[in-house]
Amino acid sequence: MAGEILAAEEQATQVSAGQIETLVDLLTSSVSLQIAFAILVVGLVVLGLTYNQFRQWTLRKKFSYSNPILAEIIRRAVLPILALALISTINIYIQTFEIFDDPNEILQEQKNIELTAGETFAKLLNSMNVLVIVFTIGHIITILLEKGEKLKYEKQDFQSWLELNGFKDDEDDLFHKCYQWIAPKRPPEDISEQEFQELLKTKEGREHLEKFITSGGSRIGSYHKLVKDPFSEWKKSEQKKYEKYYNDCITGENELGRPLLPGRVPDEIYEIDIWAEEKRVANFEPVIPGSKPPGYAEKKREGLPKPFRNFIPLGFFLGAIIGIIAWWGIDLFVLATASGGIALGVGFALKETFENYFAYLMIRKDKIFVEGDRIALTSGYKGIVYKITSRVTYVKHPLNESVAIVPTRQLVTSEIINYTKEFALVPASVQVGVSYLNDPKQVAAALMKVGLRALREVKDAKGRHLAIQSKCPNLDENKPSCGCDKQFVLELEQPTVRFDKFNDSSLDFTPSIKEMKKKRLKKLTSLIPSVKNSLKNMVLEIC
Numbered sequence: 001m002a003g004e005i006l007a008a009e010e011q012a013t014q015v016s017a018g019q020i021e022t023l024v025d026l027l028t029s030s031v032s033l034q035i036a037f038a039i040l041v042v043g044l045v046v047l048g049l050t051y052n053q054f055r056q057w058t059l060r061k062k063f064s065y066s067n068p069i070l071a072e073i074i075r076r077a078v079l080p081i082l083a084l085a086l087i088s089t090i091n092i093y094i095q096t097f098e099i100f101d102d103p104n105e106i107l108q109e110q111k112n113i114e115l116t117a118g119e120t121f122a123k124l125l126n127s128m129n130v131l132v133i134v135f136t137i138g139h140i141i142t143i144l145l146e147k148g149e150k151l152k153y154e155k156q157d158f159q160s161w162l163e164l165n166g167f168k169d170d171e172d173d174l175f176h177k178c179y180q181w182i183a184p185k186r187p188p189e190d191i192s193e194q195e196f197q198e199l200l201k202t203k204e205g206r207e208h209l210e211k212f213i214t215s216g217g218s219r220i221g222s223y224h225k226l227v228k229d230p231f232s233e234w235k236k237s238e239q240k241k242y243e244k245y246y247n248d249c250i251t252g253e254n255e256l257g258r259p260l261l262p263g264r265v266p267d268e269i270y271e272i273d274i275w276a277e278e279k280r281v282a283n284f285e286p287v288i289p290g291s292k293p294p295g296y297a298e299k300k301r302e303g304l305p306k307p308f309r310n311f312i313p314l315g316f317f318l319g320a321i322i323g324i325i326a327w328w329g330i331d332l333f334v335l336a337t338a339s340g341g342i343a344l345g346v347g348f349a350l351k352e353t354f355e356n357y358f359a360y361l362m363i364r365k366d367k368i369f370v371e372g373d374r375i376a377l378t379s380g381y382k383g384i385v386y387k388i389t390s391r392v393t394y395v396k397h398p399l400n401e402s403v404a405i406v407p408t409r410q411l412v413t414s415e416i417i418n419y420t421k422e423f424a425l426v427p428a429s430v431q432v433g434v435s436y437l438n439d440p441k442q443v444a445a446a447l448m449k450v451g452l453r454a455l456r457e458v459k460d461a462k463g464r465h466l467a468i469q470s471k472c473p474n475l476d477e478n479k480p481s482c483g484c485d486k487q488f489v490l491e492l493e494q495p496t497v498r499f500d501k502f503n504d505s506s507l508d509f510t511p512s513i514k515e516m517k518k519k520r521l522k523k524l525t526s527l528i529p530s531v532k533n534s535l536k537n538m539v540l541e542i543c
Contacts, residue, residue: 138313254290266295433506451495
């Protein structure tokens with residue numbers, strides 16, 4: 001019995017390592033093989049150097065910026081095609097001229113079922129071809145999946161374009177070339193019948209009605225398509241805008257006042273996808289060429305983990321390696337046992353890392369919170385989400401007093417209060433403590449005065465009021481409305497003052513105003529500290 005087991009183990013060893021030993025013997029015994037192998041190695045090195053130069057050349061061309069998906073497919077496909085051509089040429093040369101055939105090899109082939117030298121080397125070349133093909137297919141699938149995701153973002157931007165009745169940088173009023181506004185049959189409740197009919201008689205009046213938002217937060221009327229495919233027209237317009245942006249960058253017609261060179265590291269020019277993302281973040285304001293420092297886009301992406309699709313080529317490659325190992329007759333059971341033990345050890349060592357990564361994916365997918373949301377942790381710490389990474393999440397105090405660095409996995413397993421998710425109104429409040437000797441009514445009146453002043457004076461960098469109010473204060477000064485009175489449902493004409501509690505040495509009050517949170521502008525809540533600071537300064541000035 002023991003003899004049979006030893007014989008079986010010896011036979012398995014011969015099967016699993018026989019072809020590898022034949023290949024090693026070839027490298028030392030056949031001059032023809034050494035020449036062919038040297039040609040293969042030198043050819044691959046030359047191909048690598050040539051591909052690197054080709055890649056650098058493509059990165060400096062306009063199509064790499066205006067059509068990055070196609071450019072990436074070309075870059076990914078050129079090297080494998082050249083490698084396949086080189087390997088296949090050597091393989092055909094071997095099979096055609098039979099450079100390894102000699103009388104002794106032919107005699108061995110007749111007597112032994114094992115592979116000859118030529119067949120073994122051809123098998124090696126075929127294995128390399130399989131690896132190159134599979135790895136390339138994995139990359140192309142990844143690029144196509146990325147294209148599908150970017151197409152989804154394009155459709156979202158198109159919907160935003162429809163909601164805004166066009167973007168500010170549209171040429172020749174593109175929106176109204178694609179859609180015609182049709183007035184409703186009856187006026188909304190906010191407008192009288194007489195006023196409604198008067199507005200319909202003039203062009204300015206119809207424009208006013210088209211932009212009118214009811215107290216319920218909805219528009220009036222409907223739209224009729226004037227072109228067959230408005231999405232294609234909008235896409236052509238965005239492509240044209242990007243070409244103008246690119247030309248302004250390379251000609252020096254930009255904020256830096258010098259030509260920006262494509263292909264630089266760090267990048268000085270946005271690709272069209274990053275350019276569209278910058279517009280999306282800025283509520284579709286025009287992107288000014290050269291307004292951001294070089295490498296700005298790459299800096300924003302630091303710490304962000306790669307999506308799962310980027311691991312597809314690696315998965316394909318590992319699968320191909322396992323298949324080739326089985327093809328060469330190596331015992332997969334021993335390999336699986338060894339790799340399983342290693343994977344188990346690595347899994348225990350990186351347990352927390354994997355938990356943080358999957359927690360990050362859950363937060364992004366379910367949109368539990370995003371950058372700019374104001375949240376409260378279970379520890380009681382309240383702040384604005386500054387940055388979410390696959391390892392930790394940064395939460396900044398609203399008054400920039402501190403930063404909480406929390407492992408991302410804890411934000412999934414614990415209770416989180418999100419003050420801004422799905423709410424159009426974001427309160428900005430400051431706690432004030434006054435002496436017990438003060439009259440609470442006088443304190444409330446003073447704080448109300450502070451809130452009313454904040455409604456008029458607290459603005460952003462573009463002069464737009466941040467606080468929600470029934471009517472824009474600019475209208476009282478005979479100025480155009482900044483829009484602060486357009487994007488809300490509830491009409492709040494004044495701030496609120498609440499008495500909180502009897503503290504040990506003070507009466508605590510909280511004056512607050514409602515800050516407007518517009519749709520699609522996710523980072524607007526980061527402006528709450530400026531509102532709070534303004535309130536605090538006004539309180540100190542008055543009290």
